[in-house]
Amino acid sequence: xxxxxxxxxxxxxxxxxxxxxxxxxxxxxxxxxxxxxxxxxxxxxxxxxxxxxxxxxxxxxxxxxxxxxxxxxxxxxxxxxxxxxxxxxxxxxxxxxxxxxxxxxxxxxxxxxxxxxxxxxxxxxxxxxxxxxxxxxxxxxxxxxxxxxxxxxx
Numbered sequence: 001x002x003x004x005x006x007x008x009x010x011x012x013x014x015x016x017x018x019x020x021x022x023x024x025x026x027x028x029x030x031x032x033x034x035x036x037x038x039x040x041x042x043x044x045x046x047x048x049x050x051x052x053x054x055x056x057x058x059x060x061x062x063x064x065x066x067x068x069x070x071x072x073x074x075x076x077x078x079x080x081x082x083x084x085x086x087x088x089x090x091x092x093x094x095x096x097x098x099x100x101x102x103x104x105x106x107x108x109x110x111x112x113x114x115x116x117x118x119x120x121x122x123x124x125x126x127x128x129x130x131x132x133x134x135x136x137x138x139x140x141x142x143x144x145x146x147x148x149x150x151x152x153x154x
Contacts, residue, residue, distance in 0.1 A: 011038075013036075013058040015032055015058065016039075016041075016042065016051055016060045016079075016086075017040070018043075018063060019063040019091070031119070040055070044066060048078075057079075057086045058086055059087045059126050060087070060088050061090075061122075062075040062089075062090060062091065064092055072090055087129040
């Protein structure tokens, strides 16, 4: 009896990386791809919005300042309004950048020597998003089950 090898079909988590600096974008894209993520990159807020409207992402990472001082925040606001609700984070490669208190919980400062920290934070953000989606689906199924049981008992 011969056992045939089983193939696992799985999809890599999709990440949208938005950064107007070509060097930073290439480095971060390479690190994320090496970490096992399917990465799309955008060089501007407008390009990022178009990509989010065309596809779905588990995570949107955006530089804070691009073509305008608020471009990164606009990208993240658009992402949060998408039906598929990706996780979002501000990403910066500048050592002197400090996010405001409101942005701090959803931001990360990327240092070239902290690749494990970057990959860990990305995994955490994607995992938190997956947990939220699963909880939402389970609540919806629970409501449907309760409604079905009430109708069957009537």
